[in-house]
Amino acid sequence: MNAPTHDAELQALAREEAFSMPIEEIDVSKPRLFQEDTIGHYFARLRRDDPVHFFENQFYGRFWSVTRYQDIMAVDTNHGVYSSDWTQGGIALFNAPNPEQRLQMFIAMDPPKHDEQRKAVSPIVAPANLASMESTIRARTAKVLDELPRNEEFNWVQRVSIELTTQMLATLFDFPFEDRKLLTWWSDVATSVPEVDGLVESQEARLAELGKMLAYFTKLWNERVNAPPSNDLVSMLAHNPATRHMSPMEYMGNLTLLIVGGNDTTRNSMTGGLLAMSRYPDEWAKLRANPKLVDSMVPEIIRWQTPLPMMRRTALQDVELGGKKILKGDKVVMWYLSGNRDETMIDNPDAFIIDRPRPRQHLSFGFGIHRCVGNRLAELQLKILWEEILKRFPVIEVTSEPKRLLSNFVRGISDMQVRIPG
Amino acid sequence: MPRVIFIEHNGTRHEVDATNGVSLMRAAVDHNVPGIDADCGGACACATCHVYVDGDWLAKTGARTEMEESMLSFAAATQENSRLSCQIDMNDALDGIVLRLPEGQH
Numbered sequence: 001m002n003a004p005t006h007d008a009e010l011q012a013l014a015r016e017e018a019f020s021m022p023i024e025e026i027d028v029s030k031p032r033l034f035q036e037d038t039i040g041h042y043f044a045r046l047r048r049d050d051p052v053h054f055f056e057n058q059f060y061g062r063f064w065s066v067t068r069y070q071d072i073m074a075v076d077t078n079h080g081v082y083s084s085d086w087t088q089g090g091i092a093l094f095n096a097p098n099p100e101q102r103l104q105m106f107i108a109m110d111p112p113k114h115d116e117q118r119k120a121v122s123p124i125v126a127p128a129n130l131a132s133m134e135s136t137i138r139a140r141t142a143k144v145l146d147e148l149p150r151n152e153e154f155n156w157v158q159r160v161s162i163e164l165t166t167q168m169l170a171t172l173f174d175f176p177f178e179d180r181k182l183l184t185w186w187s188d189v190a191t192s193v194p195e196v197d198g199l200v201e202s203q204e205a206r207l208a209e210l211g212k213m214l215a216y217f218t219k220l221w222n223e224r225v226n227a228p229p230s231n232d233l234v235s236m237l238a239h240n241p242a243t244r245h246m247s248p249m250e251y252m253g254n255l256t257l258l259i260v261g262g263n264d265t266t267r268n269s270m271t272g273g274l275l276a277m278s279r280y281p282d283e284w285a286k287l288r289a290n291p292k293l294v295d296s297m298v299p300e301i302i303r304w305q306t307p308l309p310m311m312r313r314t315a316l317q318d319v320e321l322g323g324k325k326i327l328k329g330d331k332v333v334m335w336y337l338s339g340n341r342d343e344t345m346i347d348n349p350d351a352f353i354i355d356r357p358r359p360r361q362h363l364s365f366g367f368g369i370h371r372c373v374g375n376r377l378a379e380l381q382l383k384i385l386w387e388e389i390l391k392r393f394p395v396i397e398v399t400s401e402p403k404r405l406l407s408n409f410v411r412g413i414s415d416m417q418v419r420i421p422g
Numbered sequence: 423m424p425r426v427i428f429i430e431h432n433g434t435r436h437e438v439d440a441t442n443g444v445s446l447m448r449a450a451v452d453h454n455v456p457g458i459d460a461d462c463g464g465a466c467a468c469a470t471c472h473v474y475v476d477g478d479w480l481a482k483t484g485a486r487t488e489m490e491e492s493m494l495s496f497a498a499a500t501q502e503n504s505r506l507s508c509q510i511d512m513n514d515a516l517d518g519i520v521l522r523l524p525e526g527q528h
Contacts, residue, residue, distance in 0.1 A: 126499070373496075376526070376528050
């Protein structure tokens with residue numbers, strides 16, 4: 001697979017700036033740095049010189065950036081001190097000042113409520129259920145790949161990554177298949193920060209769109225709550241004692257979580273994997289020579305892409321971390337993307353290497369009680385995608401630089417042109 | 423050297439050496455026993471080294487910590503004898519311990 005040139009000049013300039021600017025001026029929350037994909041240089045500087053880094057800006061207020069693997073692990077596993085709860089501000093850097101505008105979802109709850117609600121939906125990805133989904137995923141993947149155009153450019157994100165993840169979501173919710181594009185739209189709206197990306201006009205407009213999602217799903221809930229339990233997420237929520245009496249805001253929050261969790265993440269790993277292959281053609285050759293490497297390649301794709309670059313916590317008490325004194329109420333941001341490039345934990349971390357010895361030791365799923373509930377399903381989807389690609393295409397040319405999202409919450413690619421000869 | 427016996431979900435048996443003071447998860451990983459993923463590397467933070475401790479061995483492995491309870495509560499198909507193998511360190515009293523693996527780590 002041939003590689004388009006990564007903009008070397010832009011990268012060199014960013015690196016020079018990152019390593020020469022006064023440390024206290026470094027603001028790794030700037031969405032532009034993610035869109036340009038120059039953020040890695042600023043993280044590298046912080047890991048070296050100020051691994052637990054304070055910054056304050058008008059939009060986000062005071063926040064600490066945690067950039068080393070082990071410090072991130074320490075925060076993620078200490079949920080008693082570092083809260084995820086929406087009442088404290090939740091899991092994103094930006095939180096609506098008005099708590100009524102915050103999403104009430106179990107990723108943004110502390111125990112015990114988090115535990116109860118998470119357990120209501122986790123059986124959807126239990127080992128036996130995953131095994132039963134495999135043939136459906138494979139058939140759909142094969143169909144999407146077989147229908148791709150030949151000898152002409154097309155957007156891989158739209159034709160493959162979005163299509164496959166949206167179909168998967170529709171299955172998990174048993175959502176009307178013909179309306180499935182709504183799920184993609186709601187997912188994009190949910191992660192939007194209107195003031196930054198302008199996808200919708202305002203926070204109010206964003207909540208209004210999510211309200212439409214709630215209305216649609218309330219119809220599904222009403223159908224299923226009176227029917228025998230079935231193996232889909234809506235039915236599971238409607239029948240589980242821990243979730244069947246949720247308020248509408250909690251239902252909306254948890255829907256948002258499950259939609260975003262199954263969408264943006266895997267979508268961008270599907271795109272990022274192909275980008276990685278185009279930048280590291282030797283790895284593609286290695287995989288073609290030994291297709292069994294798919295098993296270690298999949299976690300490496302998820303590390304390399306890190307589709308969710310961060311999660312935020314709020315300190316419930318004064319606490320010391322990496323020699324810094326964090327105050328009660330401060331925002332603490334775990335930059336998974338930085339931890340996944342920590343050279344003290346991962347050899348040659350910027351490189352994409354499909355046969356690393358411990359490929360699963362990455363931070364992309366988080367660790368501790370909030371660790372990604374769908375991680376094994378995501379891995380299965382990616383494994384099947386690459387197995388089916390290997391059966392069909394000796395070459396997929398990436399013909400454009402990827403267009404990246406203006407976001408520090410989703411490390412996403414909206415457009416990546418490719419061409420399949422043949 | 424004390425030994426640990428891992429039995430895969432399909433019945434395949436692996437008898438491997440372990441070192442006193444080192445976790446049973448580590449013994450599995452060092453000997454490439456399939457079915458122990460150990461994503462977090464032993465920090466009690468992922469529940470992917472879940473095992474069922476066979477018979478009388480369970481009492482000898484000590485009690486679960488609060489964090490282990492939390493993590494196990496999100497694992498699939500847990501039982502009374504479920505443990506995270508990263509939280510059990512080898513010692514002479516555990517020589518010959520039998521650990522059965524679940525259908526999948528999740």
